[in-house]
Amino acid sequence: MTVAPKREDYDVVVIGAGPAGLAAAATSAEAGLSTLLLDENIGPGGQVFRAISSTPVTDRNQLGADYWVGADLVQTLRASNAEVIHRATVWSLDRNLEIAVSIGGASAFVKAKRVILATGALERPFPIPGWTLPGVMTAGAAQTMLKSSALVPDGRTVIAGQGPLLWLLAAQILRLGGRIDRILDTTERGNYFAALPHAFAFLTSPYFAKGLSMMREVKAKVQVVSGVIELSASGDGQLASVSYVAGGKRETIPADLLLLHQGVVPNVNLAMAAGIEHRWDDLQLCWSPVLDASGTSSVAGIAIAGDGAGIGGANAAVVRGRIAARAAVEALAPAAATRLAPMATLRADLAKAERGRVFLDTLFRPAPQFRIPAGDTIVCRCEEVTAKDILDAVAIGATGPNQLKAYRRTGMGPCQGRLCGLTVTELMAQARGKSPQEIGYYRLRAPVKPITLAELAAVPKSEDDIKAVVRG
Amino acid sequence: MFKRSEQDKRPSVQIFVDGVAVAARQGDTVSAALLASSCDARRSTAVSGAPRLPYCMMGVCFDCLVTIDGVGNRQGCLVPVAEGMQIEIQKGKREIGR
Amino acid sequence: MTKNVDAIVVGGGIHGCSTALHLCLAGLKPVLIEKDYAGRHASGVNAGGVRQLARHIPEIPLSIRSMGIWEKITDLLDDDCSFESYGQVLVAENEEELAVCRARVAELNALGFTHEELIDAAELRRLVPAVADTCPGGVVSRRDGAANPAQATTAFRRKAEQLGATVREGIAATNIRHTDGLWHVDFGAESFAAPVLVNAAGAWAGTIAAALGEPVPVETVAPMLMITSRVPHFIDPVVILRGRKLSFKQFKNGTVLIGGGHLATPYRDRNETVLDWKSLATSARTVFELFPVMRSATIVRAWAGIEAKTKDDLPVFGPSSRHKGLYHQFGFSLHGFQLGPGAGAVMAELIVNGGTQTRIGDLGIDRFHPSTL
Numbered sequence A: 001m002t003v004a005p006k007r008e009d010y011d012v013v014v015i016g017a018g019p020a021g022l023a024a025a026a027t028s029a030e031a032g033l034s035t036l037l038l039d040e041n042i043g044p045g046g047q048v049f050r051a052i053s054s055t056p057v058t059d060r061n062q063l064g065a066d067y068w069v070g071a072d073l074v075q076t077l078r079a080s081n082a083e084v085i086h087r088a089t090v091w092s093l094d095r096n097l098e099i100a101v102s103i104g105g106a107s108a109f110v111k112a113k114r115v116i117l118a119t120g121a122l123e124r125p126f127p128i129p130g131w132t133l134p135g136v137m138t139a140g141a142a143q144t145m146l147k148s149s150a151l152v153p154d155g156r157t158v159i160a161g162q163g164p165l166l167w168l169l170a171a172q173i174l175r176l177g178g179r180i181d182r183i184l185d186t187t188e189r190g191n192y193f194a195a196l197p198h199a200f201a202f203l204t205s206p207y208f209a210k211g212l213s214m215m216r217e218v219k220a221k222v223q224v225v226s227g228v229i230e231l232s233a234s235g236d237g238q239l240a241s242v243s244y245v246a247g248g249k250r251e252t253i254p255a256d257l258l259l260l261h262q263g264v265v266p267n268v269n270l271a272m273a274a275g276i277e278h279r280w281d282d283l284q285l286c287w288s289p290v291l292d293a294s295g296t297s298s299v300a301g302i303a304i305a306g307d308g309a310g311i312g313g314a315n316a317a318v319v320r321g322r323i324a325a326r327a328a329v330e331a332l333a334p335a336a337a338t339r340l341a342p343m344a345t346l347r348a349d350l351a352k353a354e355r356g357r358v359f360l361d362t363l364f365r366p367a368p369q370f371r372i373p374a375g376d377t378i379v380c381r382c383e384e385v386t387a388k389d390i391l392d393a394v395a396i397g398a399t400g401p402n403q404l405k406a407y408r409r410t411g412m413g414p415c416q417g418r419l420c421g422l423t424v425t426e427l428m429a430q431a432r433g434k435s436p437q438e439i440g441y442y443r444l445r446a447p448v449k450p451i452t453l454a455e456l457a458a459v460p461k462s463e464d465d466i467k468a469v470v471r472g
Numbered sequence B: 001m002f003k004r005s006e007q008d009k010r011p012s013v014q015i016f017v018d019g020v021a022v023a024a025r026q027g028d029t030v031s032a033a034l035l036a037s038s039c040d041a042r043r044s045t046a047v048s049g050a051p052r053l054p055y056c057m058m059g060v061c062f063d064c065l066v067t068i069d070g071v072g073n074r075q076g077c078l079v080p081v082a083e084g085m086q087i088e089i090q091k092g093k094r095e096i097g098r
Numbered sequence C: 001m002t003k004n005v006d007a008i009v010v011g012g013g014i015h016g017c018s019t020a021l022h023l024c025l026a027g028l029k030p031v032l033i034e035k036d037y038a039g040r041h042a043s044g045v046n047a048g049g050v051r052q053l054a055r056h057i058p059e060i061p062l063s064i065r066s067m068g069i070w071e072k073i074t075d076l077l078d079d080d081c082s083f084e085s086y087g088q089v090l091v092a093e094n095e096e097e098l099a100v101c102r103a104r105v106a107e108l109n110a111l112g113f114t115h116e117e118l119i120d121a122a123e124l125r126r127l128v129p130a131v132a133d134t135c136p137g138g139v140v141s142r143r144d145g146a147a148n149p150a151q152a153t154t155a156f157r158r159k160a161e162q163l164g165a166t167v168r169e170g171i172a173a174t175n176i177r178h179t180d181g182l183w184h185v186d187f188g189a190e191s192f193a194a195p196v197l198v199n200a201a202g203a204w205a206g207t208i209a210a211a212l213g214e215p216v217p218v219e220t221v222a223p224m225l226m227i228t229s230r231v232p233h234f235i236d237p238v239v240i241l242r243g244r245k246l247s248f249k250q251f252k253n254g255t256v257l258i259g260g261g262h263l264a265t266p267y268r269d270r271n272e273t274v275l276d277w278k279s280l281a282t283s284a285r286t287v288f289e290l291f292p293v294m295r296s297a298t299i300v301r302a303w304a305g306i307e308a309k310t311k312d313d314l315p316v317f318g319p320s321s322r323h324k325g326l327y328h329q330f331g332f333s334l335h336g337f338q339l340g341p342g343a344g345a346v347m348a349e350l351i352v353n354g355g356t357q358t359r360i361g362d363l364g365i366d367r368f369h370p371s372t373l
């Protein structure tokens, strides 16, 4: 059962139904604007509230109270007049605010007066030797299966990396009766000192107590190795073992499943393809869009909310969604804005939600050796390009990710750089002694997700068909 | 690699993987159903033929590509299972136009 | 401080890079100035078609000259540019189109050009087995082929630099002026002076020419391309359609490039283009009809390049009609990639020898302004 959008034009189109998108769409619809919410997933919730309306994990304690707040957001949205379409992949957005979306194998085009991008984050690439082996997955992948299908690891399982999400996942797996053999913590020792000056804000933030109790819960049941400075996976066509170095000792342990995680980064593909300016964030080590205080981007009419605007977490995502929607309402129907929470209140909420973030960013800043691989380690999973291949291209003149395409197909596979882009930028920056900002990023283009030729061929004809042009 | 939690009370759905019947649950994605089953769901890449399994489960890595009901290169982690669905594990460059 | 060089080439597309390289081969020391990076625009993002097929008659001699260089490209550049020669085939979809093909080949033969050859349905099917059964024939140019455009343009740039060209990238050449018998150009804080200036600035070249008092009817266009994921090998030659806007090429790695001249909206001075998906859908429909085998292939990316198109679709090539030492090399109107190697060689001959054996007389800027020199 698939539904196309009911209209061709909307006041506001929100892309992404995570916390930011749910809040934005509800706010915009509440103010009376015609609102369309499009999301690629099967149901609402985004990453943090994945499967919130359908999860088979019925014991509320297992996913935790922070998960279930998502249900209220969905409730509020459903009570509004927003039109919501799931399994709707937006594959193009341009500066004219034209949106192409694929729903059930057919594409539709809609136009908006305002677009709110709430496409969230994805897990940072973790390019270690062997990370393409079957049996190596992201921690988020395991969490996705846990939330939406109540699936938990049951073979020999190793979790490696760092960050709050890793501990949350470990706790959730254990609560559901899954197996974890060992946790390899890659947090750099020096980060603890670097983060110290920001500790006060963190200690007074909601993360602190929760984070601490979760780590305690996990450590009581699983062997945790800290100070891991080297990590690799090996096996013949399937993960067989994980090797690591910690405290000056190398150890190799047999494993069926390795779950990797070193934080999340903005999902920039749609925003960049729309021409939105991004800058390198030296603390979060990723590209973030250049935005004003209401989330408005460099392309007129497009705002970005949630983790796609720079990682801020789920609570901040909700508030940023409301702020972006309020700004749209102020522009399109100023009178209706008085019905909404005042901007000053929202900004105060945001400051509160963002408290402690700098501490987390500093503490969990991933170590260089896990971001910038060497030798035969695969950087581009799609085209199977190694770190050495890229350095060889640099040696004969490739100056940035786009110039690389004269030598290598890095970033030209279906994932469009999502799993290699940051690595390529940082690798080339290091090799050339430049900053990532100077090196730049892939020039991204639509379709941001592949579509079949048949689907494109079925798009309704236009007058342009007859436009006379020379052939190339 | 994965097992189902006992509290999962969702109705079961039958799908076929390379012609073999596999039990899934309503609401599973194709990739989740494959990983929960005992079948060898490794595809091989178009570039070198290397074996892969789903990596991200959220639609960004494209390592879950499968043929679903005759349509190739679908992201299995984004498609929910349906009764009688035919899944083929992709080996190498997909045969187009069959 | 002004640095004196033998020639200033503005524009690091395949044309500017090729001219710089050939000037070096002739013993000159040029500077090549590129506002972004070499191959950033049309030359690095085009379809890579190395085609003599279906060219306008006035540019055929230049195209043939170029073809000779393409066939020995590795000797020139120490880089094969991924050049491959499986021919290019123009498909006639019906008898009327085939009649036009027949007349065209006869016309070329009468002029002494033999690179285009009429083919019947059987030969068409042999060359392009996947084409729809209803096509009665077409034209083949057997020496034609394709190359990797970014690789080729970069290779020309690299070789030029190795042979002594100064390459400056990342800032536009500005303040172009002629004083004391020399051309002066600024590159940021640097200045260059030379007796020779080559205007190879692609879509921006018309503005430069106009500023120097030689406006020509040229517009900025942005042809679009799209590429599929890897599919099993099913076609060797480049295929273009006689009647519809379509060109089609499968690379060794299995990806299939679909083009044909549908246009995006260019925002030239922002280096940006906005794609027109409704037109790309038209290309997709054409492929869908003619190559049923491609129906379930996936499109992974589409893009457009910024290009200069003249009123008569011919390049502006040769000496200025107003200024001594100024040469134009632009306006390639969607088919200048193949011409790059030959045009650089001929341009170097014009600059160094004052003339060339290759017939380029109909391409000069004097077709728009009578010469005042």
Ligand SMILES: Cc1cc2nc3c(=O)[nH]c(=O)nc-3n(C[C@H](O)[C@@H](O)[C@H](O)COP(=O)(O)OP(=O)(O)OC[C@H]3O[C@@H](n4cnc5c(N)ncnc54)[C@H](O)[C@@H]3O)c2cc1C
Residues within 6 Å of the ligand: A015, A016, A017, A018, A019, A020, A021, A038, A039, A040, A041, A045, A046, A047, A048, A049, A088, A089, A090, A091, A118, A119, A120, A121, A122, A123, A140, A141, A143, A144, A165, A168, A264, A267, A270, A305, A306, A307, A308, A312, A313, A314, A317, A448, B058
């Ligand atoms: C795998 C993963 C698991 C996470 N789990 C947690 C957690 O348990 N707890 C926590 O606090 N934080 C978690 N996070 C962090 C996460 O970023 C949250 O902070 C929060 O989900 C961000 O909310 P958001 O609204 O910005 O985006 P998201 O929640 O990421 O939602 C974005 C939505 O946009 C959709 N989308 C993206 N691109 C398109 C497109 N082109 N077309 C249509 N739809 C599109 C996605 O399908 C998704 O539903 C997780 C992150 C990841 C990557």
Ligand SMILES: Cc1cc2nc3c(=O)[nH]c(=O)nc-3n(C[C@H](O)[C@H](O)[C@H](O)COP(=O)(O)OP(=O)(O)OC[C@H]3O[C@@H](n4cnc5c(N)ncnc54)[C@H](O)[C@@H]3O)c2cc1C
Residues within 6 Å of the ligand: A472, C010, C011, C012, C013, C014, C015, C016, C033, C034, C035, C036, C037, C038, C039, C040, C041, C042, C043, C044, C045, C046, C047, C048, C049, C050, C051, C171, C172, C173, C174, C200, C201, C202, C203, C204, C205, C222, C223, C224, C225, C259, C304, C305, C306, C307, C329, C330, C331, C332, C333, C334, C335, C336, C337, C338, C339
């Ligand atoms: C999508 C597409 C497909 C095509 N397919 C084919 C094909 O299959 N076969 C074929 O033969 N041709 C094809 N073409 C045409 C071909 O790409 C062009 O004709 C050719 O590349 C033009 O080369 P150029 O060097 O003149 O221009 P460009 O490559 O545009 O180079 C000009 C350069 O000048 C620079 N510049 C401009 N102003 C300044 C300044 N003031 N200072 C410094 N630098 C400056 C620009 O940044 C630019 O890099 C295609 C074109 C496109 C866009």
Ligand code: FES
Residues within 6 Å of the ligand: B031, B054, B055, B056, B057, B058, B059, B060, B061, B062, B063, B064, B065, B075, B076, B077, B078
């Ligand atoms: S598993 Fe990564 S896209 Fe499906």
